[in-house]
Amino acid sequence: DYQKHPHRTSEAAVQIEDDRTGMNVETLRRAFLDNLYYIQGKDLQLATPYDLYMALSYTVRDRLLQRWLHTQEVYLQQDVRSVCYLSAEYLLGRQLGNALINVGLYEQARAFLKEMNLDLRDLMEQEIEPGLGNGGLGRLAACFMDSLASLEIPAIGYGIRYEFGIFAQSIRDGWQVEQPDRWLRYGNPWEIPRPEYLVEVKFGGHTEGYIDPAGQYRVSWVNDRSVLGTPYDYPVPGYRNDTVNTLRLWSARATEDFNFQVFDSGDFARAVADKTYSENITKVLYPNDNTYQGRELRLEQQYFFVSCSLQDIIRRYLSYHSDFESFADKVTLQINDTHPSIGIAELMRLLVDEYLVGWDKAWQITRRVFAYTNHTLLSEALERWPVALFGNLLPRHLEIIYEINRRFLDEVRERFPEDEGRIARLSLIQEGSQKQVRMANLACVGSHAINGVAQLHTELLKKDVLADFYALWPEKFTNVTNGVTPRRFLLLSNPKLALLLSERIGQDWLKDLDQIGRIESLVADPAFRSAWQQIKDDNKRDLAEYILQFNQIEVDPDSLFDIQVKRFHEYKRQLLLAFFIVTLYNRLKRQPDLEIVPRTFIFGGKSAPGYAMAKLIIKFINSVARVVNSDPQVSRHLKVVFLANYNVSLAQRIYPACDLSEQISTAGKEASGTSNMKFALNGALTIGTLDGANIEIREKVGPDNFFLFGLTAQQVYDLKARGYNPRDYYDSNAELREVVDRISAGGFSGGDTNLFRPLLDSLLYRDDYLVFADYQAYIDCQEQVSQAFRDRERWLTMSILNSARMGYFSSDRSIREYSRNIWQSEPVPVEPESPAIRPA
Ligand code: B1H
DSSP states (O other): OOOTTOOOOOOOOOGGGGGTTTOOOOHHHHHHHHHHHTTOOOOOOOTOOHHHHHHHHHHHHHHHHHHHHHHHHHHHHHHHOOOEEOSEEEOOOOOOOHHHHTTTOHHHHHHHHTTTOOOHHHHTTTTOOEEEESSSHHHHHHHHHHHHHHTTTTTEEEEOSSSSSSSSSEETTTEEEEEEOOTTTTOOOOOOGGGOOOEEEESSOEEEEOTTTTEEEEEEEESSOOOEEEEEEEEEOOOTTOOOOEEEEEEEEOOOOHHHHHHTTOOHHHHHHHHHHHHHHBBBBOOOOOOOOOOOOHHHHHHHHHHHHHHHHHHHHHOOOSSTTTHHEEEEEOOOOOSTHHHHHHHHHIIIIIIIOOOHHHHHHHHHHEEEEEOOOOOOOOEEEHHHHHHHHHHHHHHHHHHHHHHHHHHHHHTTTTHHHHHHHHSSEOOSSSSSEEHHHHHHHTTEEEEEEEEEHHHHIIIIIIIHHHHHHHGEEOOOOOBBBBBBIIITOOOOHHHHHHHHOOSGGGGOGGGGGGGGGGOHHHHHHHHHHHHHHHHHHHHHHHHHHHHHHOOTTSSSSEEEEOOOOOGGTHHHHHHHHHHHHHHHHOOHHHHHHHOEEEOOOOOOOOOOHHHHHHHHHHHHHHHHTTTTHHHHHEEEEESSOHHHHHHHHHHGGGGGEEEEOTTOOOOOHHHHHHHHTTEEEEOOOOOOTTTHHHHHOOOOGGOOSSOHHHHHHHHHHHHHOHHHHHHHHHHHHHHHHHHHHTTTTTTTTTHHHHHHHHHHHOOOOOOOHHHHHHHHHHHHHHHHHSSSSHHHHHHHHHHOOOOOOOOHHHHHHHHIIIOOOOOOOOOOOOGGOOOO
């Protein structure tokens, strides 16, 4: 009868003050019912599943708060050095399960909910995930926040609280349709607004020189509008420790004074319109992955969050220091790609114009605090802002960039006299009919460290994209290979496998993923092997159920689950897998009694809404799916499934159920990849090219446990240099020709010969990503995959060895490398404040 008397004293000896902090099952239950009643205004009878999710979230949050405040007090008291991670994207995934696990309450929560006939997993499913990112870059930032807290490193993440995150994707008639992601609609228990730390951000106007009272020439920026930034704080709990770091996301609000001017003139409507205009800045995430869009609003977003963050960092620093002498000892700023690189000019502006630090000193500080991570070699992703647009929005920053450039190029001229080609390449300004500011160059010049995200990627940066900077400052370059958090991507997403590991090797692997290597000695243990197989089968059955529910397709859990989930991009070559499927289809049509290994092909991923070719590829895959699945001759062996709205939550269901992970990008194009790591960690085998982190994964798991195919980055380069003609491959390869011809004849478009024309033309006449050149190698390699899968015992061994050898790919390892080699930051353990906050 709790629902009628939420405050009735229980028979258990529980102190009232434990209600908000106590960790045993009884206090948790009381707190949960309290929150349901007093926050959601419901009792158990009236509560919707979402109410129950909210009540549980508040219960967990209350328990995080004590640690959170305490952590921040310790950081302040000890005046720690802190890592400030600046990222335009954080693809966090659902918060509740992760918070329960990290704070050590998962089992308790499950227990007390079960007593009430409620299922924890059902409640967790209610949460709408914060989709504040596009893909790997945003998810990496989220893994890094988790690892920083788990390693007890003082850190704060800064970013944007987009009102609309990445769009929701649905599939209509095979095409991607986008819907706005109204993720904040039902309230968000995981954020706390901090209006007291509001900051003002200026835009537009012009600059004026003046002589200060000391006779010094200075510049002031006379802006013509400004916007307010309100921080929203998200707790980032470490795994089973007492650290709770902060993710601080900024939301734009209109300034009132500016509106009042218009208001006074009587134009109320315009005053209100101006307000919405300012608030547009943090409305929506730009839905591009690996391509930049030179829109003014995007630059406004970038400057807005970076300026808010730097002002916040300086405010916090100055509350304990009276000058900037130790700024670079207390703060290190990591910029996640060039999206926050305007911060280099902004810190210079703040120091020189606002705090009157001399230029040389300011530049010394700036260079010491900033470090830059590059995430891509694709030229279409390199940010370049037209000088005119830039100067209109940020006139003072443009001046500062010109001054940085002038001094920088003087240095270069001294070291490389009479080398105007080099000067032109290194310049922060690209000359030409439309001058542009090169943000990657600004990031390189303004940082003390530059890193790529996998070995090959870093080598290619040095050799190609950033070669001139490497010639200048080789010591700035380092590699930090990406990693993923084993808490979310094994413990939370694959609880059965996690339990098996913990039973056999204890729980240390969760804090030290290298320990997972200890299962290697169990690879011949029959009980362990059959448990492993059983778990994979169960996970596949669960995914099959999901597929039945959402796609109305029945798939065979015993078939090989062959999966490619990631953003749609031509370089990732979803088409190559689609061509393999069509090849199998052709073979089966030719020879209906052909014995082939049954496969379930699963695709998922979003295309940028303006990327027509990627959208056509989605339509193509869905068209192949329709033909394959509805042909009884073929669908006995093969099924093709497109899972709509791929996101972190769906990823967590998919990785544990995978047999074969498709990592088939054109060599030299995928900077790292991180799904490759999450799949292998969950016991999938990889078919992949020598690209990104695939190379390192293959080295770790051993070449016998990895299906390698395709041209190397060097061979890709050479082939293109020689002159690549895709038509030659079409002419000389009968099976490839059959694939192309069937598509061309309308075999997957109800006879329509136009629908996929753009796709075929792009392959036949350009094939920028060498689908044709790698086709035969891929088909051959897939044959080896089928052979291996026929021998289930062999496959099982390979699966175990893949997981066992993935220890290196923990984001904890990545963060340790950043800490040691780039940040010089040390753990600051937080001691528990009171025994009450320890789980029972
Ligand atoms: C990655 C991006 C990216 N690289 C521009 N670059 C964007 C570039 O909105 N934009 O303008 C958005 C995203 N994303 C990915 O980063 C790489 O492709 C992956 O290979 C890598 O694993 C991931 C994390 O390093």
